[in-house]
Amino acid sequence: MNRLHPLSAVTLALQRGVTGFSIPFFLVGIGSSIFDLDIGLLFVLSPVGLVAGIGYGIAYYYRFSYEVTPSTFDVSSGVLSRRSREIPYRRIQNVDVSQGVLQRVLGLAVVSIETAGGGETEATLNFVSEDEAERLRTEIRHRTAAADGRTADASGRTTDDRRTATAEAIDAVDADGISNPDQAERTRDQGGPVLLFELEMKELLLYAxxxxxxxxxxxxxxxxxxxxxxxxxxxxxxxxxxxxxxxxxxxxxxxxxxxxxxxxxxxxxxxxxxxxxxxxxxxxxxANYYGFQLGRAGDDFVYERGLIQRYSGSIPAEKVQSVTVTENPLQRLVGYAGLWVETAGYGPDMGNASQSAVPLAGADRIYRFAENLTGVETPRFRNPPSMARRRYFARYSLIAGCLVVAALVLSRVSAFDRWSLSIVAFLVVPPAAHLKYENLGYFIGEDHLVIRRGFWKRRTTVIPYYRVQTVSTRRSIFQRRLGLASLAVDTASSRTFAWGSPTIYDIDLETARNAHATGRDRLQSALRERARADDIGLSVDFT
Structure with missing residues (x-):
């Protein structure tokens, strides 16, 4: 069994000591107001709390151990109450490494291991040396690949990838202009991951x-x-x-x-x-995306980012549930977009590791990345029926009416006498309804479902059928009167709790029912084909 870095004992002792020292101030402060306790107890209890906290921190360090076994990653912890965890490699979604400024100076790192089934960290090693963090990440990736029926070399590449990884990855990088192929070649020669994307300073500032x-x-x-x-x-x-x-x-x-x-x-x-x-x-x-790099190591994506606090981690391609292209009006105006991936139980902005595959790049390149990553055919989007546009017109007209009423009320209680200017809000209604309608679309492909929605934050989500968990048809009161329905598609990614489930809005009820049935049938077909082929369904080569 392995222990944390010795400096971890010092950190734990200081943290627990400060906690133990401050608790008596809180207890005596509350007790003196209720039971008339002597404030002089602080001079006795606070030193005792400090010593007890330091002792507990040191004991926790010696009672914490971890081990990389052939089938599981084992962690044991706890002083008064012991907790032992055996984490199967098949369940591991992400292995993330983070470093603050002081930790980088001291050569320390925090290793976080995420698993499927929830957004919380399953195991945290706080702290280990930088070399140990890299060793753990590489070895866990190696054993995860073996658990999934693949074999990996010391650099994390699978055996089947050794012959073609360099040529395919560098050709893809060079063809799309993602980064300098000479730099990618150097990273490969040094045994590291093949560089796929590097966020330049111009792109970083534009993203900000x-x-x-x-x-x-x-x-x-x-x-x-x-x-x-x-x-x-x-x-x-x-x-x-x-x-x-x-x-x-x-x-x-x-x-x-x-x-x-x-x-x-x-x-x-x-x-x-x-x-x-x-x-x-x-x-x-x-500060968060400074120095962002995306690379390839075997069948995993690996990334690094951060100025003040440095993050690095891996995104297993086979764990990806869906891929989303994001654009806001400013980014569309300058022709840029971002690419996000979602894995089971752990999504892009959860915890302390973002899973932005490409924060910002040319929109054409981003859409090619998404198509090549998922294997989806170029989507031919269908818009909702024109009845939906009339519905949005009515909705925004009501909002404009509320603004006019609010301005009128304001003019009655203040010196503001230009309430009539608020009528301009009605001029915004037609273009707002049109933009809402035009940015909705869906595509039902042979192997993937593609959903586009949103104007201020347009998201185009590609979902392989075999990743679909549930498909549900939803109808509000107004949709029922208009014969419309919305189709919500859920995957195992917890990121949908923050963004909302990918949804096809306001389509004909009959179309929704047909799409529901088609999605269910193709889900079953995709599962049968994957069971026969036993492949991961995603490619890490941007070709």
Missing amino acids: LTSFRWGAAIFPIAILFFVSGVDFESGRIPQFVLAVAQPLGGAETVDGAAVGPLLILIATAAIQWTVATYVASAIYTV
């Missing part, structure tokens, strides 16, 4: 400027609270927020402000917050 992550909104909020001294109870907010709103009729102060100026202040503050979120999102994207 054309992406918007709402999760980054927490950063400007934190700055306001901890730097600017925001206090809503006393009505104290940053002066620059008030200064931007005042020329537009906003309130000079929150305390005692009229409804109208206060609403204008809220609107301008929301705009400033959105701009700050966009800037924070761009910074996060640059």
Whole structure:
């Protein structure tokens, strides 16, 4: 059995020691207000907690062990309560390695092992040396390949791939202009994975400027609270927020402000917050995807990324459930798109390892990648019936009407007297309904189902039939009156909980029923063919 790096004992001791030292402050603080405890107990309990925490951290280090066996990856842990896990290699989805700044300086790494059946990490080795992390990743990949009926050499390539991996992968890289073939040749000569894609600085900046992550909104909020001294109870907010709103009729102060100026202040503050979120999102994207590289090692994709914290991991091709091409209006305007893959129980933005196969590249190249990766024929999309477009027109007209009513109410309670300008919202309704309709489509192929939806974040998802878990027909009240239905397709990927299941929206009820039956029949056919052929159904060669 192997142990973690000795510095892990120091880290655990410090973490547990700080926890043990701080717990008495919380307990005595609560107890003194209820039971009138003597505050002097802190000088006794806190040192005891510090010593107990340090002792527990050291004991946890010595009680933690792991081992790579022929059939399972074994982990034993726990001080008071022991836990032993045997993880079969067939269930392993991802082996990810992450390093913070301090960890890179110390030559340490965190190894996370993900399995099918859930988004949580099955085992975490915190910390091991960089060499040990790479050894574990390579050996687990080797044994995973063997468990799946393949054999792999020391670099992770399967035996069948040794003869053709270099020529096919480098030819594919060179043909699509993904990266420098000389660099790919060097990585192969050094025994590493064959480089398939490298995110250049121009593409990284373009990706940062054309992406918007709402999760980054927490950063400007934190700055306001901890730097600017925001206090809503006393009505104290940053002066620059008030200064931007005042020329537009906003309130000079929150305390005692009229409804109208206060609403204008809220609107301008929301705009400033959105701009700050966009800037924070761009910074996060640059830090997160700096130095992104995608390579091939046998039948796995391997990637590296990150500026402040470095991530690396593998994506087994045979574990891929679906492939999605993403584009927003800005990216479509400049002719770029991204490619994401989803594996069972572990999706792109879950945990600390993104599974973006290609964050951003030319749209033509991305679509070729998706076709070559999945083997799908070039899709010929079908749009929903024209009745769906009329439905979207009615829906957006109702939204525009609500905006007009809101503006009218605002004019009654404030000095805002240009409520009639809100009628312009009705001019947006026809193009909005048309764009919603035009960006919907589906293609029922021989071996794959392709679904396209969304305008602001258009997603084109390719799903092999043998990966389909369930197909369900859904009808709202309005769809039933119009004779329409939506067809939702679920796979084993947990990523669909965040993006929503790939869905064919607003098609004729009879078409939905036929597609449902066709999908079920082709799923059974695909499963029978795969049982006979016993192949993984996906290619890692971008040819």
